[in-house]
Amino acid sequence: MPETVARVLHILLFIGATVILCVWQIELHQGVITPWDIWMEPLLAVIVGGTGLVMVRRPDLDARLRPIPVSAFNLYLIAALHLTLLESPGPEQWYQTLTTLYWVPLAYGCAFVFLTLPVALVVCSITASAIFVPMVLWWHQDQLPTWTWESGPLLVVIALSHAMYVLLLWAVVKLRDSHADASASAERMRTLAATDVLTGLPNRRSMLDTLHSTLDSSRRADLPLAIVLVDADHFKAVNDRHGHAVGDAVLIHLGALMRTHLRSSDTLARxxxxxxxxxxPGTPQEAAREIAERVREAVASSPTPHGEPLTVSLGVAVCRDHDDVDSLLLRADRALYTAKSAGRDRVVLAAEQDLAAPGDTRTAPLFD
Ligand SMILES: Nc1nc2c(ncn2[C@@H]2O[C@H](COP(=O)(O)OP(=O)(O)OP(=O)(O)O)[C@@H](O)[C@H]2O)c(=O)[nH]1
Structure with missing residues (x-):
């Protein structure tokens, strides 16, 4: 996202520099250019385009460079307007004043796009004051000779429209920020709803979604899918002997330990x-057995928070043609039950257990 923003700003700067050069060329050819714009417009184009170039080459300087084109543009407009009023008292003053004034909202816009909201508001206030305060004073003192009596109301109308531009830009930025805040907090809520508070792992609800989507994608890609149900052995005794808080610490340790022994493509959930x-995903039976054995050995051989040996029993099921998520979980659960019954601290494959006890109909409730 920040790269997209940076790219948009670079494009804006390059287009801005090109447009300034076009305006310069048009005014030169039409003979309506002021003596100062002959050099100020190309200078502005160089500053704007040059800043864009440096930003592309040195993205680390982006934040520090942003005020440069904005200040250059705003200062140019203030200078152009004052020079017009002071140095160009002929009939062309009217045209030159208005052509400068209609670029000013663009300078406000640039401030809001390139700078933070408070800085943009300060820049716009300075620009608007530097433009309108002297103009109103001069008009009031009749120092704008070529202007007719309509000039005063026109100035007021233009000043009001500029105020509205700034207000609108402020509102747009505020709306954009609140939309970004809402998206960020929605994302936070989504993460919280999918995360187990104790271990920080995905929770059951999130894992069910993962299972459904992984089963679908594995079927489409014709890839094997294995699941491993892991249950801490005699965990009640840990709680009873050391207290619930230590039991919690053991669960956190278990989750973190198992995570380090899995591939990044594997999902581990509480x-x-x-x-x-x-x-x-993409795990056939033998590889699944190896994963389960690796986890079992890691748990059995790692130091624990309560300082006592800890073991886990594991039930492994590999998805068959007619399996859905429920039946896959049921087979893993049966394999785990067999591992527990056989003495714990072991891995049992659902496939082996299916062969050994085809009539086993234990159907522990799997879902809340
Ligand atoms: N500290 C802690 N304990 C929990 C948590 N969730 C479940 N437990 C405990 O885990 C224990 C599970 O006990 P059992 O189902 O009897 O299983 P076990 O003692 O591990 O025995 P086997 O599974 O048969 O080896 C219970 O005492 C639960 O209170 C938790 O979030 N924190």
Whole structure:
């Protein structure tokens, strides 16, 4: 996102420099250019385009460079207007004043696009004051000789329209910021809703979404999908002996430890209580067994927060043709149950267990 913003600003600067050069050429050819614009317009184009170039080459300087084209543009307009009023008292003053004034809202816009809101407001106030205060004073003292009596009301109308531009820009920036805030807090809420508070891992709800989408994509790509249900052994005893807080610390340790032994493409979630679930896309049966064994060994051999040995039992299921998420989970759960019954601290594959006990109909409730 910040790169997109930077790219848009670079494009704006290059287009801005090109437009200034076009205006310079048109005014030169039509003979309506002022003596100062003969050099001020190309100088402005060089500053604007040059800043864009430096920004592209040195993105680290972006924030420091942003005020340069904005200040140059605003200062140019203030200078051009004052020079027009002081140095060009002929009939062309009217034309030159108005052509300068209609560029000023663009300078306000640049301030809001390139600078922070408070700085932009300060820049716009300075520009508007530097333009309108002397003009009104001169008009009031009848020092604008070629202007007719309509000049006064016209000045007021233009000043009001400029105030409206600034107000509108302020409103747009405020709306944009509040939209960005709302998007960020919606994103935060989405993350919170999908995260287990204790371990920071994806929670059951989020894992169910992952399972459904991974099953679909694995089917489409004709890739194997394995899941591993992991359950801490005798965890109740940890709580009973060391207290719930230590039990919590053990669960956090378990989640972090297992995460380090999985690929980045695998998802590890807290499935509930002392149960974790691994979703391993693109994993056939033997590889799934290896993952489960690796996790089991890592847990058994790592120091624990409560200073006692900790083991886990694991049930592995690889998706078959007719499996859906529920049946896959059920097979992993049965394999885990077998691992527990067989003495814990072991890995059981659903496929082996299906063969060994085809009549097993244990159907523990899997979903809340
Ligand atoms: N500290 C802590 N304990 C939890 C949490 N969630 C579940 N538990 C505890 O985990 C224990 C699970 O106990 P059991 O279901 O009997 O299982 P177990 O003692 O691990 O025995 P087996 O699974 O049969 O090896 C219970 O005492 C729960 O209170 C949690 O978030 N924090």
């Amino acid at each position: 499935w509930g209580g002392e149960e974790f679930l691994i979703c391993a």
